Amino acid sequence: SYSLLRKKALKELCDVSFKQNRGVSTHKLYINGKTVESQATEWVDLHDPATNKVVTRVPISTQSEMEAAVASAKAAYKSWSRTSIMSRQQILFKFQEIIRKNMKELAANITLEQGKTLADAEGDVLRGLQVVEHCCGIPSHFLGHTLAGVAKDLDIHSYRVPLGVTAGITPFNFPAMIPLWMFPVALACGNTHVIKPSERNPGACMMLVEMLTEAGAPPGVVNVIHGTHDSVNFICRHPDIQAISFVGSDQAGKYIYKEGSAHGKRVQSNMGAKNHGVVLPDANKEDTLNQLVGAAFGAAGQRCMALSTAIFVGEAKNWITDLKIRAEKLKVNAGHVPGTDLGPVISPKAKERILSLVQSGVDEGATLLLDGRGISVPGYEQGNFVGPTILTDVKPNMLCYKEEIFGPVLICLNVDTLDEAIAIINANPYGNGTALFTTNGAAARKFTFEADCGQVGINVPIPVPLSMFSFTGSRGSFRGDTHFYGQQGIDFYTETKTVTQLWREKDVTHSQASVSMPVMR
Numbered sequence: 001s002y003s004l005l006r007k008k009a010l011k012e013l014c015d016v017s018f019k020q021n022r023g024v025s026t027h028k029l030y031i032n033g034k035t036v037e038s039q040a041t042e043w044v045d046l047h048d049p050a051t052n053k054v055v056t057r058v059p060i061s062t063q064s065e066m067e068a069a070v071a072s073a074k075a076a077y078k079s080w081s082r083t084s085i086m087s088r089q090q091i092l093f094k095f096q097e098i099i100r101k102n103m104k105e106l107a108a109n110i111t112l113e114q115g116k117t118l119a120d121a122e123g124d125v126l127r128g129l130q131v132v133e134h135c136c137g138i139p140s141h142f143l144g145h146t147l148a149g150v151a152k153d154l155d156i157h158s159y160r161v162p163l164g165v166t167a168g169i170t171p172f173n174f175p176a177m178i179p180l181w182m183f184p185v186a187l188a189c190g191n192t193h194v195i196k197p198s199e200r201n202p203g204a205c206m207m208l209v210e211m212l213t214e215a216g217a218p219p220g221v222v223n224v225i226h227g228t229h230d231s232v233n234f235i236c237r238h239p240d241i242q243a244i245s246f247v248g249s250d251q252a253g254k255y256i257y258k259e260g261s262a263h264g265k266r267v268q269s270n271m272g273a274k275n276h277g278v279v280l281p282d283a284n285k286e287d288t289l290n291q292l293v294g295a296a297f298g299a300a301g302q303r304c305m306a307l308s309t310a311i312f313v314g315e316a317k318n319w320i321t322d323l324k325i326r327a328e329k330l331k332v333n334a335g336h337v338p339g340t341d342l343g344p345v346i347s348p349k350a351k352e353r354i355l356s357l358v359q360s361g362v363d364e365g366a367t368l369l370l371d372g373r374g375i376s377v378p379g380y381e382q383g384n385f386v387g388p389t390i391l392t393d394v395k396p397n398m399l400c401y402k403e404e405i406f407g408p409v410l411i412c413l414n415v416d417t418l419d420e421a422i423a424i425i426n427a428n429p430y431g432n433g434t435a436l437f438t439t440n441g442a443a444a445r446k447f448t449f450e451a452d453c454g455q456v457g458i459n460v461p462i463p464v465p466l467s468m469f470s471f472t473g474s475r476g477s478f479r480g481d482t483h484f485y486g487q488q489g490i491d492f493y494t495e496t497k498t499v500t501q502l503w504r505e506k507d508v509t510h511s512q513a514s515v516s517m518p519v520m521r
């Protein structure tokens with residue numbers, strides 16, 4: 001059934017006529033409500049991570065194509081920003097329905113282009129869909145404030161207005177969820193949008209934008225451009241773009257925050273992470289170990305909220321052997337094969353980086369308790385597979401601790417007290433998420449208050465907030481002010497207008513102008 005889904009997803013996405021004798025079809029641009037073949041001279045090959053075969057090619061958009069995308073968004077903004085909020089809501093209702101109907105196709109495309117398992121790919125779509133569902137409540141989320149009778153005959157009210165053309169730049173690891181953190185929120189608020197999905201897997205984003213048109217969004221409301229650094233610079237510098245949402249690595253995120261801000265744009269930038277799971281000896285052992293294994297190795301460790309670091313407090317260190325037994329049982333295979341727990345990582349380069357960080361741990365004195373480096377998957381020998389890997393006796397000064405590994409590697413540290421564990425977490429520059437496993441409420445409360453991370457789980461390993469909250473990673477994992485989705489997402493994509501109005505019941509004529517600051521008592 002996967003091959004059927006795969007064929008369907010590809011057919012929908014790619015040109016049937018093969019391009020320039022390369023024998024490979026191409027991803028299109030999406031401009032003014034239509035798919036457009038790029039006139040690019042440079043293309044990026046997109047590989048299936050399970051086979052490393054080229055499945056399609058992604059254009060590096062030309063300057064004039066990118067200009068056309070922004071011009072289309074700018075033109076669409078005039079009418080879109082004035083559509084009634086109720087009609088925008090109706091489009092969002094329809095959009096969520098279409099996404100739900102096409103869940104399998106979206107998941108198949110994600111598995112093909114990104115590598116994760118089909119079940120995990122559905123989770124990717126569902127978590128994004130929840131943001132769309134939250135956006136369906138936009139009339140309530142958009143409400144302003146009124147204070148009637150602030151002074152005699154004088155009322156003040158404030159309301160939200162959209163910003164204009166906004167833009168999104170997304171990473172490879174959640175090809176559906178992260179675009180859905182961006183354009184539905186922007187649109188619900190009355191903005192238009194230009195999105196540049198990851199050049200490694202833009203298929204799901206393309207499908208979603210086409211579904212939005214099917215849901216009734218007018219042409220130009222969302223446009224898709226492709227590319228890498230040049231298209232990012234284009235977005236950061238274009239005078240008609242008012243705001244940028246970015247999710248990805250530190251290097252790109254810091255640059256985009258700086259460059260976008262320097263060009264007067266509002267920027268929200270979600271970046272890398274090193275999430276610690278602290279295990280107290282009073283925790284429920286079975287549950288904790290299962291949670292740790294799922295959160296460290298699921299999606300082959302390529303989640304910004306993966307629990308990549310476990311800190312065992314006191315006697316809890318004796319559980320590490322049982323952790324290994326569970327990790328060893330995980331099945332590594334192509335993402336579409338039923339029963340697979342871990343698919344491949346995104347590229348040969350990513351695999352090489354992961355392996356070298358594991359080796360650095362060994363060289364610096366860590367113990368390689370479980371070695372997933374030499375794995376070969378029958379039928380997929382060319383894929384970028386790394387098996388579950390566990391490094392123990394890790395110290396905070398080791399490279400494997402300091403770097404975000406972004407692969408199926410769990411590193412384990414041992415400490416004597418909860419205070420020491422919290423000190424390690426707080427000394428780490430990242431603040432995306434952390435979790436504590438315990439049955440002690442006082443320890444949980446202490447941890448919640450003292451661990452300096454924006455998202456805390458208590459017996460919950462991947463505390464990604466639901467869509468009515470916001471994704472509140474902090475410190476080195478975030479630059480900006482307001483976060484993605486939830487009320488903060490709406491704040492990000494809107495400006496506040498405050499109106500002070502005086503409608504006198506009776507005419508009052510003063511004989512002289514008052515020049516002192518009006519205090520409105």
Ligand code: NAD
Nearest residue numbers: 170171172197198228229232248249252270271272273304
């Ligand atoms: P990436 O930074 O390589 O790519 C993200 C986007 O930025 C892509 O669209 C890419 O084309 C562009 N880009 C890449 N390098 C650039 C550069 N030097 N200058 C300008 N633009 C550049 O990230 P990735 O490898 O696709 O994603 C993995 C990273 O994303 C991990 O670090 C992960 O933790 C992070 N991430 C964070 C969150 C979060 O919410 N904090 C969520 C998902 C992923």
